[in-house]
Amino acid sequence: MSNYKINTKCVQGGYTPGNGEPRQIPIVQSTTFKYATSEDMGKLFDLEASGYFYTRLQNPTNDHVAAKICDMEGGTAAMLTSSGQAANFYAVFNIANCGDHVVASSTIYGGTYNLFHVTMRKMGIDFTFVSPDCTEEELNAAFKPNTKAVFGETIANPALTVLDIEKFAKAAHAHGVPLIVDNTFATPVNCRPFEWGCDIVTHSTTKYMDGHGAGVGGCIVDSGRFDWMAHKEKFPGLCTPDDSYHGITYAEKFGLAGAFITKCTAQLMRDFGSIQSPQNAFLLNLGLESLHVRMPRHCENALAVASYLKAHPKISFVTFPGLEGDKYYDLAQKYMPDGTCGVVSFGFKGGRTAAETFMKHLKLAAIETHVADARTCTLHPASATHRQMNDQELVAAGITPDLVRFSCGIEDAADLIADIEQALTHV
Ligand SMILES: *Cc1c(COP(=O)(O)O)cnc(C)c1O
Numbered sequence: 001m002s003n004y005k006i007n008t009k010c011v012q013g014g015y016t017p018g019n020g021e022p023r024q025i026p027i028v029q030s031t032t033f034k035y036a037t038s039e040d041m042g043k044l045f046d047l048e049a050s051g052y053f054y055t056r057l058q059n060p061t062n063d064h065v066a067a068k069i070c071d072m073e074g075g076t077a078a079m080l081t082s083s084g085q086a087a088n089f090y091a092v093f094n095i096a097n098c099g100d101h102v103v104a105s106s107t108i109y110g111g112t113y114n115l116f117h118v119t120m121r122k123m124g125i126d127f128t129f130v131s132p133d134c135t136e137e138e139l140n141a142a143f144k145p146n147t148k149a150v151f152g153e154t155i156a157n158p159a160l161t162v163l164d165i166e167k168f169a170k171a172a173h174a175h176g177v178p179l180i181v182d183n184t185f186a187t188p189v190n191c192r193p194f195e196w197g198c199d200i201v202t203h204s205t206t207k208y209m210d211g212h213g214a215g216v217g218g219c220i221v222d223s224g225r226f227d228w229m230a231h232k233e234k235f236p237g238l239c240t241p242d243d244s245y246h247g248i249t250y251a252e253k254f255g256l257a258g259a260f261i262t263k264c265t266a267q268l269m270r271d272f273g274s275i276q277s278p279q280n281a282f283l284l285n286l287g288l289e290s291l292h293v294r295m296p297r298h299c300e301n302a303l304a305v306a307s308y309l310k311a312h313p314k315i316s317f318v319t320f321p322g323l324e325g326d327k328y329y330d331l332a333q334k335y336m337p338d339g340t341c342g343v344v345s346f347g348f349k350g351g352r353t354a355a356e357t358f359m360k361h362l363k364l365a366a367i368e369t370h371v372a373d374a375r376t377c378t379l380h381p382a383s384a385t386h387r388q389m390n391d392q393e394l395v396a397a398g399i400t401p402d403l404v405r406f407s408c409g410i411e412d413a414a415d416l417i418a419d420i421e422q423a424l425t426h427v
Pocket residue numbers: 083084085086088109111112153156157182184185203204205206207216217218
């Protein structure tokens with residue numbers, strides 16, 4: 001599929017049935033797989049032969065869907081995980097262990113920030129958070145001798161900052177480590193970070209990829225371009241024998257193309273077991289088949305909503321990287337010329353009370369702890385996800401008490417604007 005355009009890859013990537021085989025990816029609802037001899041199975045355990053033996057490690061349905069996402073991103077290997085949280089944890093933990101350090105953008109998703117700042121710190125991994133807007137000098141100063149990776153989000157959820165992927169990749173490579181980018185909000189339809197020097201991509205497939213609020217999931221994709229062996233001393237897990245796998249050295253045996261994902265599957269999935277169910281992988285694939293049709297509509301609707309709000313006298317600010325004049329408009333044009341995402345955030349001249357009143361009167365847009373869905377959904381962080389914080393703490397976290405996050409679905413833009421308009425009359 002690799003010579004086809006992204007639209008074709010969304011529909012047909014990852015699975016090409018042979019004569020008389022099912023047109024749709026079969027759901028292999030089986031925990032295990034049968035073999036004639038113990039020797040046959042032994043070869044699989046030694047990673048000497050490829051094949052299926054237990055769904056915690058690999059399942060054909062999941063592999064087809066991972067192969068599609070891999071193709072869409074332009075990578076060499078990919079794996080599905082049970083959630084976006086698992087994908088980000090595995091991607092980082094596959095190369096950074098106790099005593100190591102990671103540089104991360106400060107505006108990443110709250111769940112990922114918590115994973116890094118609280119939970120992974122307890123595992124002995126240290127993180128330095130830098131502003132996505134930092135200078136090259138500030139970025140380079142964040143590295144330490146034990147730094148193993150750099151992490152950022154193409155478009156941050158919910159801050160809507162745009163990562164200067166080339167700047168972050170350059171700094172990562174100058175220090176001999178890979179750049180990991182969470183590409184959830186942009187999706188490979190709008191941005192393929194590998195084309196800009198990123199080495200590993202992660203996804204919360206729960207968002208646009210699934211697109212219908214049906215299944216939580218995640219994915220990790222490797223570009224196959226980071227040369228682990230050239231930085232052998234930094235990545236012993238990939239470049240020295242794995243005693244828990246009969247002395248295999250992943251970077252030697254599986255090369256640039258396969259080492260990262262094979263190690264991640266053979267060690268982390270084996271031991272932590274955050275698998276996606278084949279049923280959910282099937283649902284995810286249905287979402288992927290229309291991703292290229294939905295993304296432009298999400299973006300179009302968000303631009304219409306952002307433009308409407310920008311001109312409204314009751315609105316104090318609008319943040320949307322696809323809107324001319326936005327702080328990240330130029331970066332968005334560079335990395336995502338065809339569109340960014342469907343999420344807009346904005347605030348009210350009337351402050352927190354105005355935001356609360358507005359939310360109460362929305363009819364079409366539903367209040368949900370979700371984004372990037374076919375149906376428009378919205379959240380007032382100060383009274384929901386961030387309600388434990390006082391107004392001062394909110395401002396420090398970059399979330400003003402009047403901020404509303406509005407995730408435009410694929411309904412008619414005129415109906416979304418009419419809903420916003422009628423809710424605003426009550427403010
Ligand atoms: C939602 C989200 C996650 C977490 O994904 P889950 O599937 O909810 O575990 C990670 N990164 C980004 C950018 C997200 O939006």
